[in-house]
Amino acid sequence: MSLFLAEGSPTTVLSDAELESSFYSALKQLGPRHKVIAIPPDITRLESRAGRLTCMLHDYYGEALVDVIPALGTHFPMTDEQVEMMYPGLPKSLIREHRWRDEVVTLGQIPAAFVREASAGLYDKPWTAQMNKLVVHGGHDLIISLGQVVPHEIVGMANYNKNIFIGIGGAASINPNHYLAGLCGVERILGREDTPPRRILNEAQRLFCKNMPLVFALTVIGFDQVGETVVRGLFLGDDQECFQKASELSRQVNITPVDKPVERLVTYLDPEEFSSFWLGGKAVYRTRMAIADGGELIILAPGISTFGEDPEIDRLIRKYGYRTNGVTQQQVAENEDYQQTLGAAAQVMLCSPEGRFRITLCPGGLTREEVENAGLGYGDLDEHLDRYAPAKLDDGWNTLAEGEQIYFVRKPALGLWALKSRIPP
Secondary structure, eight states, rough: EEEEEEEEEEOOOHHHHHHHHHHHHHHTTTTSSSSSEEEEEOOGGGGGGGHHHHHHHHHGGGGGGGEEEEOOOTOOOOOHHHHHHHTTOOOOOGGGOOTTTTTTEEEEEOHHHHHHHHHHTSSOOEEEEEEEHHHHHHHSSEEEEEEEEEEEETTTTOOOTHHHHHTTHHHHHHHHHHHHHHHHHHGGGGOOSSHHHHHHHHHHHHHHHSSEEEEEEEEEEOOOTTTTTEEEEEEESSSSHHHHHHHHHHHHHHHEEEEEOOOEEEEEOOOOTBBBBBHHHHHHHHHHGEEEEEEEEEEEEETBSSOSSSSHHHHHHHHHHHHHHHHHHHHHHHHHHHHHHHHHHHHHHHHTTTTTSSSEESSSOOHHHHHTTTTHHHHHHHHHHHOOGGGOOEEEEEEEETTTTEESSSSSGGGGGEEESSOOO
């Protein structure tokens, strides 16, 4: 087990040239490779720099890089335009689409007893480890998983083995893992390296990946003084130490303490990255611990036109709606279709304000009726963009001309905003 690179600090800024130099130096330590597959994130992690690292992989290995399979999970496949935006100049012939419902193989199961202990009794069924069949049976001599470590609502801190068991996993991997996060509650998950869903993934990696030539390349992304994203760290290794060091830095860089409860928090979902509320739920997850009891979360979402990226998940969310966790668990217990797609129930649970605050969704492609039928508050997008124009707002506290005070989060996917008292230890 090796850590090949650990570079970064809360004040580090790695330029493209420095990123390339450090990355190539670490790759050199791996020795010659002849058949390489890369597992980067998709367009929803545009700021991660993992797309750029994927292009650097192609420059470094040349024809030895034979496959690039974006870790879609349940997301929509990437369009040609998104592929070019995420991996500029990468030959499109290298891109493989992950089909999470029918192109996976089962590696084995984590016993129910382990799951029960890892989850403190919240879930007591075995968990099935699945992975894309190309990665398992492709005969590659290097499997390199790339991505950004940042506070995450399902596993606590994003990436590492989540990229392989969830990002290129199947329904039996994804749905129970997500549902367990919903049972735990997002406030007990976010920003923590050690969580019940992560313990299960770590055990799956220990049992089923020991003979895989698997290496992780992880970035930590922060904001500079003018609000632009910069690379604060780059880590490369084949074991948990790589993830631990990236997580330590991310907790310093990506968690923003808020000094008082926010009565009105406004956040923006870039339409180039967010077309569904399945993805746009990050506007809720990453800000909810800053919102006052009785407060309001306003989500400016010009690209949102659906709830789920998968048609069945979308149907289930529309059918059952965003309800409290107790109601959702009861719906799951009583309805077989919900039981078969627990990921849909998980997203509902993680997005539920539990009656503590209000959500006003301002979508570009959903009607008032669709939003309200799903149990969310609706806001007219044009009216709210006129009042809360993102280009005129600063990140953090803003006082508008008429005296209204709001807190603005421009890129909710890149961090966690929480009252100091709610920041995880």
